Amino acid sequence: MTTNPLSWIEDELQQLDSAGLLARIRTIESPMGARVTIEGRQLLNFCANNYLGLANHPRIRQAAKEAIDAYGVGPGAVRTIAGTTTLHVELERRLAEFKHAEACITFQSGFTANLATIPALVGPGDLIFSDELNHASIIDACRLSRAQVVRYAHCDVADLEAKIAGAGAIRRGLVVTDGVFSMDGDVAPLDAICAVAEAHGLILMVDDAHGEGVLGQGGRGIVDHFGLHGRVHVEVGTLSKAFGVVGGLVAGQETIVRWLRQRGRPFLFSSAMTAPDVAACIEAVAILSESDELVARLWDNANYMRQGMQALGFDTGASVTPILPLMLGEAPLAQEFSRRLFAEGVFAMAIGYPTVPMGKARIRVMNSAAHSRQDLDEALAIFEKVGRALEVLD
Numbered sequence: 595m596t597t598n599p600l601s602w603i604e605d606e607l608q609q610l611d612s613a614g615l616l617a618r619i620r621t622i623e624s625p626m627g628a629r630v631t632i633e634g635r636q637l638l639n640f641c642a643n644n645y646l647g648l649a650n651h652p653r654i655r656q657a658a659k660e661a662i663d664a665y666g667v668g669p670g671a672v673r674t675i676a677g678t679t680t681l682h683v684e685l686e687r688r689l690a691e692f693k694h695a696e697a698c699i700t701f702q703s704g705f706t707a708n709l710a711t712i713p714a715l716v717g718p719g720d721l722i723f724s725d726e727l728n729h730a731s732i733i734d735a736c737r738l739s740r741a742q743v744v745r746y747a748h749c750d751v752a753d754l755e756a757k758i759a760g761a762g763a764i765r766r767g768l769v770v771t772d773g774v775f776s777m778d779g780d781v782a783p784l785d786a787i788c789a790v791a792e793a794h795g796l797i798l799m800v801d802d803a804h805g806e807g808v809l810g811q812g813g814r815g816i817v818d819h820f821g822l823h824g825r826v827h828v829e830v831g832t833l834s835k836a837f838g839v840v841g842g843l844v845a846g847q848e849t850i851v852r853w854l855r856q857r858g859r860p861f862l863f864s865s866a867m868t869a870p871d872v873a874a875c876i877e878a879v880a881i882l883s884e885s886d887e888l889v890a891r892l893w894d895n896a897n898y899m900r901q902g903m904q905a906l907g908f909d910t911g912a913s914v915t916p917i918l919p920l921m922l923g924e925a926p927l928a929q930e931f932s933r934r935l936f937a938e939g940v941f942a943m944a945i946g947y948p949t950v951p952m953g954k955a956r957i958r959v960m961n962s963a964a965h966s967r968q969d970l971d972e973a974l975a976i977f978e979k980v981g982r983a984l985e986v987l988d
């Protein structure tokens with residue numbers, strides 16, 4: 595009898611399940627917004643990266659519909675063959691203008707933006723200095739490049755300097771960091787990192803997925819936040835979070851963008867973004883260019899929730915952004931907390947090992963401009979009730 599070559603997968607899944615680590619995927623039955631419908635019930639939504647409430651914005655819906663009438667849906671090709679439409683070119687031009695960058699190139703997602711960029715910039719024999727908490731897409735892109743990866747302690751500029759000094763002669767080197775770290779909501783000290791990279795002649799890249807549309811003047815991102823225009827070689831962003839659509843981008847110097855058009859493999863070998871997605875992104879840039887009202891509302895809401903949670907006695911960790919972790923410690927407690935929130939009408943995710951270190955499990959509260967003050971007060975009351983019931987609060 596032959597053995598089933600997939601039986602090990604069933605074993606692994608079984609083990610994950612018994613350890614309580616099997617990812618449970620909720621199905622959303624409504625548009626993305628302040629509230630979502632799950633299992634026929636409306637819940638207050640604190641899970642989405644829909645920071646500005648654009649995912650279901652009437653202007654963005656309309657732009658996507660009009661683009662379908664003008665261009666159809668599928669691109670039919672990769673960007674370099676027949677997949678570049680006037681919409682793609684316009685989006686890139688408008689993004690560069692919005693971000694005060696020399697140039698911009700877009701990708702199908704933030705993930706593919708990273709996969710395109712890092713292997714195009716460094717290769718075997720080169721060095722990458724990478725924050726130990728960088729996103730999975732950066733880690734995978736570093737592996738794909740086959741450059742040597744040196745991890746430095748989280749947001750620790752002195753350790754970055756020490757690692758660079760310890761590396762000896764560097765032929766070509768890249769420093770890469772997340773802008774906003776998605777599990778803690780802290781911000782990389784990009785000004786200090788930039789000074790170190792410049793002193794050593796290294797390429798500097800920041801992945802601003804959670805800062806795009808959130809940080810900087812009117813949501814122009816982390817480079818704008820620190821006033822580092824022209825000094826950060828690669829600013830990766832996503833159109834899938836605050837921009838409310840899907841897609842990725844690299845903004846930076848013209849040289850980088852011209853090179854990625856030649857060597858960014860997901861740009862060369864994976865089909866272009868669809869017409870409605872691109873048109874929706876153009877509309878999102880237009881909305882942000884006209885007014886900073888949504889960004890201001892996001893920060894008002896985030897600050898209100900941070901103060902509210904802290905006043906109740908929750909530990910919000912290192913967060914200084916709309917990502918608000920409630921540090922609970924052990925994973926089973928965080929899971930029970932999330933289950934009870936769900937029963938009470940709040941959708942907020944428990945996050946545990948291996949996404950965050952052992953003993954640092956938390957509930958991650960994602961704030962949005964979509965929430966009304968009444969939504970926030972209703973949520974705070976439910977967090978308080980569950981916090982007392984589980985003796986997280988006294």
Ligand SMILES: *Cc1c(COP(=O)(O)O)cnc(C)c1O
Pocket residue numbers: 703704705706729731772776801802803804832833834835840841842
């Ligand atoms: C979400 C995220 C990505 C992936 O972006 P997508 O557009 O969803 O593919 C990449 N990097 C970081 C830091 C992220 O948080």
